[in-house]
Amino acid sequence: MKKLHYIIISALLFGGCQSDPRLESEASPLVRTKVSELYYAQSDNIDLEALNIVSPSKFVKKRNVYAILTPNSAYRFAIYDSESGNVTRLVPAGKNEGEGMYYISMNLQGDIVSAFDFGSGRLVEIDLNEYATPGYRPVFTSLAEDGKTPFGAIRLDERILSTGLYTAGRYCISQATGYNSYSVSYPTCADPTLTDTLKSIFYASNILALNPMHSKVACANMQSGCLDICEIHDNELSRINEVHMTTPRVKFNRHRPKGRGLTHPVTYSRNNLFGFCDLAVSENYIFALYSGRTLKDYNLDVDKGKTIVVFDWNGLHVRTYQLQNACSAISYDAADNTIYALSQEGNKPQIITLNL
Incomplete structure (x- = not known):
């Protein structure tokens, strides 16, 4: 089966793309650089x-352990230990208890890997210290109660931070306790x-990442290339900054036409520049892997x-790196x-080291 389900949540849930004869404007100046010093040197690889x-x-990687999302496999996660050479597979495909359906991103906090299943509405958490223990089972937490429709989630200490159809x-x-606190405008x-x-x-397809102190969160949108950075105050958030890489090419259908069956509230042009693919964070920086590709050209x-576009935690651009590989x-x-x-x-998946 073609690997479509993990690429774009909103494409899955709300439809495809429209034809657009107009050419997309150039990408943000943040992604344009010809300075050779900003190229990463690539070394080492894991086939x-x-x-x-x-x-x-x-x-995600921590020391010698690599947790890998495999959305089309019989097991949704593969954990590779580069020292022992062992591969452990976890979370069988399915919608039953202990199984997983659709994941598009991963997070690492301490020794815990987490990923949100937007098919079942559950957050799965895998302990990298315990995963290889016989009989080990990941922890699942449901977020779909009380009529909520979450699209992304991340553990925030004893709480869970999520985005969704809110x-x-x-x-x-x-x-x-079951109490939900909502904050921040779109x-x-x-x-x-x-x-x-x-x-x-419109902002459904998101990647969430917390800073190491759990005092700030970065939310990167896949479809529109919007990076939203917020500060966390107890059970509420306040926006620090938002960065828009491009103006999205999108059509909003406000009313459902009678007699036309299924309609798509949000429809992206095939010339829309895809936004962020992934986030990685450190104490001082947000590393954002940016696509800038179109469905028309890259399907x-x-x-x-x-x-890779680097920001500080105030949303200020630090520098941009160009990679040799997609x-x-x-x-x-x-x-x-x-x-x-x-x-x-070249359709040859490898984990590579990017040396600053």
């Missing part, structure tokens, strides 16, 4: 095909007259990029202060 890890899409605020912090978008429901659909490879994911390892990337160049 994932040789490990029988098929169609990987995302990964009208009371862009972000929701859910406590173990970012500025193409049409300020949109309802909050349409805005929530299902639109979710890959050769550009990559679908990046991960920052604080232990060696290095960025790693999942290269998809």
